[in-house]
Amino acid sequence: MKIILLLSLGVTLFSQGLGNTLDSCQGRCGNWANSAYSCQCNPPCERNRDCCSDYYNLCKGSTSCKGRCGEKYNSQNQCHCNTKCSQYNNCCSDYSQQCGGSTSCKGRCGEKYNSQNQCHCNTKCSQYNNCCSDYSQQCGGSTSCKGRCGEQYNSQNQCHCNTKCSQYNNCCSDYSQQCGGGSGGGEPITDSELKALSELLYSLDSNKASPSELVIDKQARVSDSQTSSKKDLSLKPLFSFLDESSLFSKPTFAAFLALLDNYQRYTGQSEKFSSAQLKEQDTFLQEVISNTEIGRELYTFFHSKGLYSSEAEFIYDLKMMWFGLYSRSNNAKDSSGFEHIFAGEVKKGKVSGFHSWIQFYRLEKNGLMNYYSHSFDGPWTSFPDMLGMQFNWDGYFKQVGSAIIGSSPEFDFALYSLCYIARPGRQCFLSLGGQTLVIQTYTWDNSYYGDGKKFIASGFPATPRALLQHPFLLNPEEEL
Incomplete structure (x- = not known):
């Protein structure tokens, strides 16, 4: 009984401030199952019978990308909101507005190279001068370790995010914060x-x-x-x-x-x-x-x-x-x-x-x-x-x-x-x-x-x- 009470208390504390999102798929379509929520918004919820009441409307029947950016392909959807929809010409009409489209790095940071994309959002785009215009804003760019922790050394990068950068004094300024070298204030864990x-x-x-x-x-x-x-x-x-x-x-x-x-x-x-x-x-x-x-x-x-x-x-x-x-x-x-x-x-x-x-x-x-x-x-x-x-x-x-x-x-x-x-x-x-x-x-x-x-x-x-x-x-x- 103690375990159940403690678990319930932990979930309650975690849930504070989430408001109505606890029983809605707003912004959660395709997300991994999370017991902090009272219902789920991914395909397994259909089998487990724990989908939110607006799951089918927001996540399956919708013709909008609102709350769906980056979701996996689902043949049941009328239109799609992932990085390949431009290639297959089946994006929802508001894909660019909601997800940034193929000219933005919104929801795409660290993705693999795709020749069909107009611009790119991985750590090599700076080297090939084909980054999207908002790459630095969305992904941290080449002067940040955001999404780059542990990457291999690349001489084209302005700063680095691997375990040897401290030795060579060429770490990005947020290396400790992004990669676990210390606290958000930059204090190292010795x-x-x-x-x-x-x-x-x-x-x-x-x-x-x-x-x-x-x-x-x-x-x-x-x-x-x-x-x-x-x-x-x-x-x-x-x-x-x-x-x-x-x-x-x-x-x-x-x-x-x-x-x-x-x-x-x-x-x-x-x-x-x-x-x-x-x-x-x-x-x-x-x-x-x-x-x-x-x-x-x-x-x-x-x-x-x-x-x-x-x-x-x-x-x-x-x-x-x-x-x-x-x-x-x-x-x-x-x-x-x-x-x-x-x-x-x-x-x-x-x-x-x-x-x-x-x-x-x-x-x-x-x-x-x-x-x-x-x-x-x-x-x-x-x-x-x-x-x-x-x-x-x-x-x-x-x-x-x-x-x-x-x-x-x-x-x-x-x-x-x-x-x-x-x-x-x-x-x-x-x-x-x-x-x-x-x-x-x-x-x-x-x-x-x-x-x-x-x-x-x-x-x-x-x-x-x-x-x-x-x-x-x-x-x-x-x-x-």
Whole structure:
């Protein structure tokens, strides 16, 4: 009952000021489902029977682009409001007025190059002198990092937005604000602050496994040169014992476990969620952020830096960056940061992502995971610990899969979130019990949410092998 009341309170607080938009599709046609609203405005709402009363009028039967700019193509619509409608001559009559048309960057910042467009809104348009006239106003232009965080170096740019710009003193003036280097006031998040906060979170992890609750058998250790051998050198499972009744009954563990069966592992196949599964995402975020000391401390830190004005805003941003869907294959909405990191995926015949000890245990218990060996063992003598492992997930091999072992879901989620927000797309140096832990994150650069923000592509505790061989990996979803 407490959980339900807290969740309801969070939604109520978040909803204040939204007025009648809570039950209207005005300005929301095609938007991702959001439990903060009482009804939805995208095609799945027809199946889930939770569409707003004006959905069909505003989003399907309308001959206007009002509230529809940038929506996906829908053959049921009389006219269209996306960037390709000019090419196919099927734009609504007010497309230019409402959406800026093909001569404006309104709703188009960071889009891929399309030869049919009269002007362009990506980071290379300045180089080719074909930007739309309002590119700087809408997208930040070449002197801003808006929509450019983590991009590759381009000598034609006036300033830069990658992890090396600080080293070469050529960052754009808003690099810290746009890319997470500090607060809106420009104050940086220092390495010493990250280490101090991670030590605090480490000390607050009251839900971590104790030696009496979890026993692992590491067995065979191999060198880095042997990790690709695909040999099963361990006769026994990795997990010898886990007290499920003690650990899995805790609210954060229960909320985390409820999410793991919401995904299918193959990329290229669209992920679809029921209304109940979407509520499970909200429950998880409420449990790990609002209902734990770890989550509250994480929010307090970012709030002190001016990055978030309220806990509701923080939770909403976490939901978008972690659970927002994007395409790794076949243009299907087939992946998210949460699925990749915690549930794991299979792409091109190999395991991709998969950095959760809880998911590993769950699959091993059900006969779907075969532990082969480990190539790295962290310096910690109690939980949380860290391993770099070789394993086979029901027919698919992972050469080196690293994971924090024995930690709580809120601890893992907090560390990855901390590093992604503070050090997006780069190495993040933390401290746990006086020992260094490096978290490597990667941004998803092919699509965005909100005002040019990037989804999480990957994140993992880096082994020495990863630090040496993949310091600037551009396609982390392939292996890591």
